[in-house]
Amino acid sequence: MPVQQTQDRIILIHPKGSSAEILLYGATVISWKSPSVTSPEIKERFFVSGKAVLDGSKPVRGGIPVVFPAFGPPTHPDHAKLPQHGFARSEVWSLDSTVMDNDAGVSVRLALLSNANIRSKFDKPFELHYVVTLAEHQISTDLHVKNTGLSTTGALEFQALFHNYIRAPANEVAITPLQGLSYYDKTEASEELKARPKSETRAAVDVRTSTDSVYENAPGTYHVTWPGDGVEIRTKGLKDVVVWNPQEAAGSKIGDMEPGGWERYVCVEPGYVRGFIKLNAGDSWTGQQVITAIGGSPATSRV
């Protein structure tokens, strides 16, 4: 069966050999094994820390945690009681339906409705649906947000982001095209410096030093390449992108990071995180990413 469900996860299997696993906890995609466009070798494309906790007691350190309704420490008054990155990554979602199951793609839809635990910290009426689609060389994720309130309950204001942990030799990755964009450097020491925009001068961004950069109004399509392999991330509705790798100094302080884990991934996280999306009662919004295993090309196979 191309869509399998166990007690804690959903497994998608594509007829051409790719597969994906989605934990119901957080709707966290924790594995994507895929050939690339240029090589038939099936490889794991996401990093999950060997110390990641998968039992639903804390967000997963790896894969694709879903960040909603706040990115980072909350800054909006409606989010004041929420933890860093909101609640979507630490709630149990349910399998809603199989959307598609054929050679073009294997796709499921998960749902998260409000519950007593969420309401105690965030009392806005909302509904989340998350569609994960596996194709031969591709995985895509679509987050659908609806304000289910009445006109009297007011607007739903939120941020959203896909926190992709791309498995890659961190010190060799190049991320393009970010040159010329303005970004906020969260590694700066003071709040004042963190809030001051910088301008990206590099044609290809690397993460050889500790990096935590929030690029705003970014082009929406990114290439993350390293010698011999790479991925392309195409997005819709997600105007910003975050690039994060803590390197050793900060990475070794993360409790659920495996030793040296920061050398094995780069987070390239498309999102809407500068400002807020505002939905009036009854309105909906969708953010989408399509990640393609593009493999190595002469341009990426630097020896």
Ligand SMILES: O=P(O)(O)OC[C@H]1O[C@H](O)[C@H](O)[C@@H](O)[C@@H]1O
């Ligand atoms: O440790 P977490 O809450 O999962 O956050 C991990 C990281 O997420 C994002 O990339 C932020 O920009 C970083 O500042 C943060 O450290």
